[in-house]
Amino acid sequence: MEIFGIPTQALFGQLLIGLINGAFYAMLSLGLAVIFGLLNIINFTHGAQYMLGAFCAWFLLEKLGVGYWWSLLLVPFIIGATGVVIERTMLSRLYKLDHLYGLLLTFGLALVVQGLFTNFYGSSGQPYRLPQEFTGSFNLGFMFLPKYRAWVIVASLVVCLGTWFVIERTKLGSYLRAATENPALVQAFGINVPLMITLTYGFGVGLAALAGVMAAPIYQVSPQMGANLIIVVFAVVVIGGMGSILGAILTGFGLGVVEGLTKVFYPEASNTVIFVVMVLVLLFKPQGLFGRER
Amino acid sequence: MSKFKRNILGLAVAASFTVGVAQAQVSDNLIKMGVLTDMSSLYTDLSGAGSVLAAKMAVEDSGIEKRGYKVEVVSADHQNKPDIGSGIARQWYDVDKVDVILDTPNSGVALAVNQITKDKNKVFLASGPASSDLTGKACSPNTVHWTYDTWMLANGTGGAIVKSGGDSWFFLTADYAFGHALERDTEAVVLKNGGKVLGKVRAPLNTQDFSSFLLQAQASKAKIIGLANAGGDTTNSIKQAAEFGIVKGGQNLAGLLVFLTDVNALGLPTAQGLIVTNTFYWDKDDQTRAFAKRFAPLNKGIHPTMIHAGVYASVLHYLKSVEALKSDDGVKVVAKMKEMPTDDPLFGKGTIRVDGRKVHPAYLMEVKKPAESKGPWDYYKVRATIPADQAFRPLKDGDCPLVK
Numbered sequence: 281m282e283i284f285g286i287p288t289q290a291l292f293g294q295l296l297i298g299l300i301n302g303a304f305y306a307m308l309s310l311g312l313a314v315i316f317g318l319l320n321i322i323n324f325t326h327g328a329q330y331m332l333g334a335f336c337a338w339f340l341l342e343k344l345g346v347g348y349w350w351s352l353l354l355v356p357f358i359i360g361a362t363g364v365v366i367e368r369t370m371l372s373r374l375y376k377l378d379h380l381y382g383l384l385l386t387f388g389l390a391l392v393v394q395g396l397f398t399n400f401y402g403s404s405g406q407p408y409r410l411p412q413e414f415t416g417s418f419n420l421g422f423m424f425l426p427k428y429r430a431w432v433i434v435a436s437l438v439v440c441l442g443t444w445f446v447i448e449r450t451k452l453g454s455y456l457r458a459a460t461e462n463p464a465l466v467q468a469f470g471i472n473v474p475l476m477i478t479l480t481y482g483f484g485v486g487l488a489a490l491a492g493v494m495a496a497p498i499y500q501v502s503p504q505m506g507a508n509l510i511i512v513v514f515a516v517v518v519i520g521g522m523g524s525i526l527g528a529i530l531t532g533f534g535l536g537v538v539e540g541l542t543k544v545f546y547p548e549a550s551n552t553v554i555f556v557v558m559v560l561v562l563l564f565k566p567q568g569l570f571g572r573e574r
Numbered sequence: 575m576s577k578f579k580r581n582i583l584g585l586a587v588a589a590s591f592t593v594g595v596a597q598a599q600v601s602d603n604l605i606k607m608g609v610l611t612d613m614s615s616l617y618t619d620l621s622g623a624g625s626v627l628a629a630k631m632a633v634e635d636s637g638i639e640k641r642g643y644k645v646e647v648v649s650a651d652h653q654n655k656p657d658i659g660s661g662i663a664r665q666w667y668d669v670d671k672v673d674v675i676l677d678t679p680n681s682g683v684a685l686a687v688n689q690i691t692k693d694k695n696k697v698f699l700a701s702g703p704a705s706s707d708l709t710g711k712a713c714s715p716n717t718v719h720w721t722y723d724t725w726m727l728a729n730g731t732g733g734a735i736v737k738s739g740g741d742s743w744f745f746l747t748a749d750y751a752f753g754h755a756l757e758r759d760t761e762a763v764v765l766k767n768g769g770k771v772l773g774k775v776r777a778p779l780n781t782q783d784f785s786s787f788l789l790q791a792q793a794s795k796a797k798i799i800g801l802a803n804a805g806g807d808t809t810n811s812i813k814q815a816a817e818f819g820i821v822k823g824g825q826n827l828a829g830l831l832v833f834l835t836d837v838n839a840l841g842l843p844t845a846q847g848l849i850v851t852n853t854f855y856w857d858k859d860d861q862t863r864a865f866a867k868r869f870a871p872l873n874k875g876i877h878p879t880m881i882h883a884g885v886y887a888s889v890l891h892y893l894k895s896v897e898a899l900k901s902d903d904g905v906k907v908v909a910k911m912k913e914m915p916t917d918d919p920l921f922g923k924g925t926i927r928v929d930g931r932k933v934h935p936a937y938l939m940e941v942k943k944p945a946e947s948k949g950p951w952d953y954y955k956v957r958a959t960i961p962a963d964q965a966f967r968p969l970k971d972g973d974c975p976l977v978k
Binding site for chain 1: 612614615616617618619620622749775776777778780781782783785786787789790792793805806809810813814817818819823835836838839840841844874876
């Protein structure tokens with residue numbers, strides 16, 4: 281059976297690949313959405329922090345012999361801690377100013393970090409060995425699915441849904457949401473709002489770093505890996521609705537699939553299709569698919 | 575005035591005097607070279623800062639400054655965008671008095687610079703780009719295409735693979751001038767040798783994830799998946815092909831343009847067995863090894879690629895020609911470069927044809943197994959040498975208007 285001249289079997293494979301790429305979009309845009317939703321900062325350093333996550337995992341493996349699983353646990357904390365430092369020393373001074381200041385600061389930081397890493401490590405990147413337990417692939421009949429890619433989908437779903445649950449369904453999440461609406465009132469209830477905001481930024485950065493560790497075995501660990509991704513991820517956040525957690529997750533996966541299908545039917549447009557979708561969404565629903573009007 | 579200061583002053587006066595004499599015919603008394611390259615993206619390691627270094631080494635080794643000429647090397651990042659590259663080229667030629675543009679990896683940028691250089695009667699030493707159109711329908715009396723081109727790659731790597739039984743192909747092509755040219759030239763070789771092309775897919779430049787394209791290649795059941803891309807695109811596609819078990823499934827990859835730095839980035843366990851065609855390998859003989867020994871420590875340990883070697887050799891020959899001619903007029907210098915036989919430590923003796931093509935031998939090489947490699951950067955073994963007269967497209971087949 282064929283759909284538009286493409287065998288359905290091949291199409292299944294492409295849908296699955298789209299979901300895998302969507303998993304990365306979802307994890308990254310989730311971090312961005314959390315940071316924007318709670319801090320009102322457009323975190324352009326996110327791509328660089330994703331890259332730092334991958335590099336940190338590479339350092340741990342090559343220099344200290346720390347394997348993939350420990351990296352998965354340690355790297356989000358290490359890079360998240362650098363995020364906390366950035367929030368305390370720089371970002372916290374900008375909350376009262378226009379969005380543009382935060383954007384410029386984080387964009388500048390990203391350029392500095394990426395420039396430094398390109399200077400020291402070159403552009404072609406470092407290979408990160410695939411963990412032993414993930415070599416090989418599953419035969420799904422319509423395609424060979426590398427075990428590692430299957431893991432990426434599962435892990436990212438768990439992380440995304442976990443984050444959504446914490447923010448939308450727990451007491452901690454309700455404090456966070458309340459603090460964004462009216463920080464003074466929440467503080468009056470005896471909750472340390474600045475600390476909560478700092479930790480939220482650290483958490484968002486940690487999510488980016490986690491995505492970086494998961495990406496390391498698939499892509500070259502290279503200084504520009506985040507720069508290529510960040511623009512797409514921003515489009516995902518805008519389409520999903522700025523600050524909407526569920527929107528970021530769903531559009532992340534959805535746009536991965538849209539991009540995957542474009543790679544089959546009209547590959548030349550595969551790196552522009554997301555922006556076409558963005559234009560259409562902004563025309564008809566300016567607050568994004570899942571966003572609330574402010 | 576102290577004796578020391580007096581000596582310095584004397585030297586300066588003497589130097590300015592000799593400069594004035596020697597450079598009577600050189601514009602602004604200065605030979606200014608612009609290295610237009612990729613400083614921040616996927617071609618940085620194979621060209622980038624290494625190309626600037628190679629140009630400076632060539633200036634030093636030529637000894638031309640001791641004979642009273644003033645030479646300056648400047649550089650800029652074209653960001654792989656033809657509009658930005660053209661902007662820099664115009665600024666360099668019109669405002670900054672640059673006489674010659676070097677390197678320029680990325681055929682899209684190079685084709686634009688090629689035209690601007692011709693309009694302004696300057697010189698373009700294209701050692702970085704690949705498109706064979708630079709000496710074909712876009713050939714120019716102001717351009718020398720030094721290191722390699724898509725025809726050479728197609729006939730070197732492509733030809734060797736078709737002849738050893740890889741007769742059905744699927745192309746994974748970088749979607750811009752270079753990829754299109756490499757795909758076209760390789761397809762011609764495949765068809766000429768009785769093979770067939772089962773399909774092709776055009777991926778945008780600087781793609782991160784190739785799995786979707788690789789899956790299409792897998793479905794085509796072609797014996798060979800031809801990678802008509804370069805730099806980071808090549809390493810990512812080779813890496814992900816291994817992940818999806820493409821080679822284990824009986825299909826083979828043909829990396830049509832693989833640089834030394836790509837092999838280094840992939841690591842031998844992934845890259846072993848790849849067939850590549852290069853016109854320069856640092857470990858070829860004593861002279862190339864001596865060059866690499868000087869070059870690598872100044873370039874973060876990165877050993878010279880054929881593009882770095884091309885910058886070095888083309889600058890040496892250019893400076894020789896300027897000195898012989900005592901002028902830096904664009905068309906005249908390039909004519910002189912074509913008239914004088916070339917001779918340098920990296921490519922040996924060679925010539926530049928009327929269409930601007932520099933000809934020298936090419937080497938069909940295989941990437942070593944990890945056990946065969948004696949250490950870092952020991953990556954290739956030479957399988958065959960393609961003689962200079964067969965390595966490049968015959969003059970008559972190029973449709974270059976300069977060939978009558």
